Amino acid sequence: MSANDKFPAEANDGGGSAASLLPSLFPERAPMTPAQLAAGVEAALAVQRRAVTFGKRPFAAVLLAPDNETVLLSHQSVDQVNHAESSLARLAYCHYDKAFLWRCTLVSTWEPCGMCTATIYWAHIGRIVFAGSNDQLYELTGPGNKENFTMDWHTRDVLKGCPQKDIEVIGPLEAEGKIVVEESDKYWGPTRRSHS
Ligand SMILES: [Zn+2]
Numbered sequence: 001m002s003a004n005d006k007f008p009a010e011a012n013d014g015g016g017s018a019a020s021l022l023p024s025l026f027p028e029r030a031p032m033t034p035a036q037l038a039a040g041v042e043a044a045l046a047v048q049r050r051a052v053t054f055g056k057r058p059f060a061a062v063l064l065a066p067d068n069e070t071v072l073l074s075h076q077s078v079d080q081v082n083h084a085e086s087s088l089a090r091l092a093y094c095h096y097d098k099a100f101l102w103r104c105t106l107v108s109t110w111e112p113c114g115m116c117t118a119t120i121y122w123a124h125i126g127r128i129v130f131a132g133s134n135d136q137l138y139e140l141t142g143p144g145n146k147e148n149f150t151m152d153w154h155t156r157d158v159l160k161g162c163p164q165k166d167i168e169v170i171g172p173l174e175a176e177g178k179i180v181v182e183e184s185d186k187y188w189g190p191t192r193r194s195h196s
Helices: 016-021 034-053 084-095 098-102 114-123 134-141 155-160 174-193
Strands: 060-064 071-076 105-110 127-132 168-170
Touching (some): 034 060, 105 174
Antiparallel strands (some): 060 071, 060 105
């Protein structure tokens, strides 16, 4: 049996087969406006700025409520294993139930890595927004950077392997991403140069 037999194409259609089997866990999400996207990224960026002052790497995420505006939780990067997004997703799953989280949005300054995207999937958070892309991050960190051996995974790549849930992904964001790149490079620049 191939993967396609197990996960038929219609599983990607309108919330996936899981949504048709368990509709109460997949309530409709309110679309995000450009202003809500910008405000969400700015909230995450404020967490990132503070994290850097504590010597943490420039990554941060916030969880927005179903109104797309209220910040319910936030998390900075703790270390190379406890990333901002996966830490936030685990925390969110402790606080809220699946049906509620499906209508929430995780907003990250940077594109969630493979580990974080998978954790967001398991936490049942229905939407991911990110500003800077993984490719941009690799440009900032460079190769052989002991502070971040950047993966070549993309959020959408990981979710292609998760057809049962139609998690919405918005990003990278051009204007917001530019700000995130510029601010994050203040941290990555010296680490990158030390390895060149
Ligand atoms: Zn991560």
